[in-house]
Amino acid sequence: MTQAPGTLPESWRVQLPVFEGPLDLLLQLVRVNKVEIAQIEVAVICDQFHEYLELMEEMNLDIAAEYIYEAAMLIHLKSKMLLPRPRTEDGEPAEDPREELVKRLLEYRRLKDASHSLAEIHSMRVGVWTRRPQPMPNAEQPEALELDEVSLFDLLQAFREVLVRYDHDHPEPYLMSRETFSVREQFERLLKELEGGKPFDLLADLGQRRSRGEIVAAFLAVLEAARMHLIRLHQSEGGELVLYRTTKELQRHELEAVQV
Amino acid sequence: MTERADMEAAFEAVLFVASEPLKREKLIELFDQSEAEEAGAALDAVLERYRAQADRGISAEEVAGGVRIVTRPELHGYLRRFYEITGRSKLSMAALETLAIVAYRQPITGPEIHELRGVQPSGVLKTLLDKRLIKISGRRQVVGKPFVYRTTREFLMHFGLQDLKDLPPLEEFEETFGSEPDRQLSLDTAGS
Amino acid sequence: MTERADMEAAFEAVLFVASEPLKREKLIELFDQSEAEEAGAALDAVLERYRAQADRGISAEEVAGGVRIVTRPELHGYLRRFYEITGRSKLSMAALETLAIVAYRQPITGPEIHELRGVQPSGVLKTLLDKRLIKISGRRQVVGKPFVYRTTREFLMHFGLQDLKDLPPLEEFEETFGSEPDRQLSLDTAGS
Numbered sequence A: 001m002t003q004a005p006g007t008l009p010e011s012w013r014v015q016l017p018v019f020e021g022p023l024d025l026l027l028q029l030v031r032v033n034k035v036e037i038a039q040i041e042v043a044v045i046c047d048q049f050h051e052y053l054e055l056m057e058e059m060n061l062d063i064a065a066e067y068i069y070e071a072a073m074l075i076h077l078k079s080k081m082l083l084p085r086p087r088t089e090d091g092e093p094a095e096d097p098r099e100e101l102v103k104r105l106l107e108y109r110r111l112k113d114a115s116h117s118l119a120e121i122h123s124m125r126v127g128v129w130t131r132r133p134q135p136m137p138n139a140e141q142p143e144a145l146e147l148d149e150v151s152l153f154d155l156l157q158a159f160r161e162v163l164v165r166y167d168h169d170h171p172e173p174y175l176m177s178r179e180t181f182s183v184r185e186q187f188e189r190l191l192k193e194l195e196g197g198k199p200f201d202l203l204a205d206l207g208q209r210r211s212r213g214e215i216v217a218a219f220l221a222v223l224e225a226a227r228m229h230l231i232r233l234h235q236s237e238g239g240e241l242v243l244y245r246t247t248k249e250l251q252r253h254e255l256e257a258v259q260v
Numbered sequence B, C: 001m002t003e004r005a006d007m008e009a010a011f012e013a014v015l016f017v018a019s020e021p022l023k024r025e026k027l028i029e030l031f032d033q034s035e036a037e038e039a040g041a042a043l044d045a046v047l048e049r050y051r052a053q054a055d056r057g058i059s060a061e062e063v064a065g066g067v068r069i070v071t072r073p074e075l076h077g078y079l080r081r082f083y084e085i086t087g088r089s090k091l092s093m094a095a096l097e098t099l100a101i102v103a104y105r106q107p108i109t110g111p112e113i114h115e116l117r118g119v120q121p122s123g124v125l126k127t128l129l130d131k132r133l134i135k136i137s138g139r140r141q142v143v144g145k146p147f148v149y150r151t152t153r154e155f156l157m158h159f160g161l162q163d164l165k166d167l168p169p170l171e172e173f174e175e176t177f178g179s180e181p182d183r184q185l186s187l188d189t190a191g192s
Helices: A010-014 A022-032 A042-058 A065-082 A099-125 A152-169 A173-179 A183-197 A202-207 A212-227 A252-257 B004-017 B024-028 B033-052 B073-083 B093-105 B110-117 B122-130 B153-158 B183-191 C004-017 C024-028 C033-052 C073-087 C093-105 C110-117 C122-130 C153-158 C170-177
Strands: A231-235 A241-245 B058-063 B066-071 B134-139 B147-151 C058-063 C066-071 C134-139 C147-151
Touching (some): A099 B093, A099 B110, A183 A212, B033 B066, B058 C004, B066 B073, B093 B122, C024 C033, C122 C134
């Protein structure tokens, strides 16, 4: 039995209804065709299901994987329905291929109806207010949970909370040194580079720093060292800024005075 | 020996202050064991008085295995206006369907819910867990060890139920599979 | 036009929900300005009714710029006793966090828990020991020889776990619930 296109309600073309998933759509198709679930005509429903997906495509809506999966199931079922049904060993006809689908739809409809009753109760019950918790003498903190009600979810949320707070209070030292650069570190690096009286091209060195923060720290370190007369600055004819180490010894208290 | 009037006053005060349902036994424990019967009667008298005052702002209800004082639902609008609360917890249809599945088929796992609704339930489950309407109550010892879900005491409180037996009954459909001869079936046999 | 009985009910409900004194003017603003006088009288009637019921558990009082419903001071003892009874079955957030640390990092010592939570844990550990959710399983052979804590069998039973291997790792949680947000379809549009 082939079904002419356009068997979906005309209004669907104007405004595509939104379903809570493929089963919800199937249920609606059963309703549109005015048949009982148990009497579902797979070929018709299958075609209409695809028609709906095509409409979704036309409207550039994303089709969730679940719909595609269910569509494939329907095609499979439709082909099974066309084949003669095998017989079991006793000579009885084998199970109707639709049986599982019918069962799922009946169960889904039953639960969907129940969800409508819950929705009704919900909308009435949101109007019920209790007293706002207040600090009580000798009572536990208001956010305390009834022990019976504490579940794995709460345990995990609590653990996550601890870890997040811990990380916040103890930022990793590696990140620290990358983000805020210590002038003293740069200062020490600078003096080390100048050991042995090698000429040192300041601009070239600054160009090798990895971030603006590090450049600033390195430059401040140069100014510090110059102030302490540990280095001398020279500008070459080519415009390079060259540093030399002086003979002055670095005093421990001087190093400690440099900003970390 | 406690005066009956004092008992009623004590229950009223304790119930008034509480923001969640209190178990009858716990309330009655406030008094000496020898007075338990009298205390029970006093508690009933208080509850009855609250329930009887139909035109008042507050009333008593029995939910989740306990008793509590709550406002009448009709006054929601005033409370919302006064406390400037907009949009109190709306539940999406997806959340309600999933909640119904957990409520009626608990204990149930994520994959089972997926099978029943035809939709991946993780986002909705998270919403329901956050609202404390459902909880994880362990794992099923099958492949993948999925979490097992149940409804909570909060669920009972919110829906005004004493226990799960109070859920509206599921509709039993008369449709049984294959009860009527069916066109398509006969087509198949004709072709064989 | 609001009925006088509705006004009284609304005031009663609003006063019940609040746990702090409410200003008269703010309460009266719940109604239209043209009804202000009537509303004032309704509020007085509610307060008067509460004050008149001398043998009941609750009463009304006017304090620092506002009105509120309160429990009668004579009943303080009952309230305290009741909250001692119910407090026993509660778990504070601090206790829950400590329990989670023990669960995920066991065997663990007090000082190590201190390091993770930044708070001295001895009080909370005592609560958890009392509730039999954790136990002491020896001492660590380091300076001070601190006790080592582990979770108990009761802990596993409470959380529906077969053994500690079933405790879900953080990543599994993110995989299960982190992905899809719940589509917030509101109830009214879902039917269209």
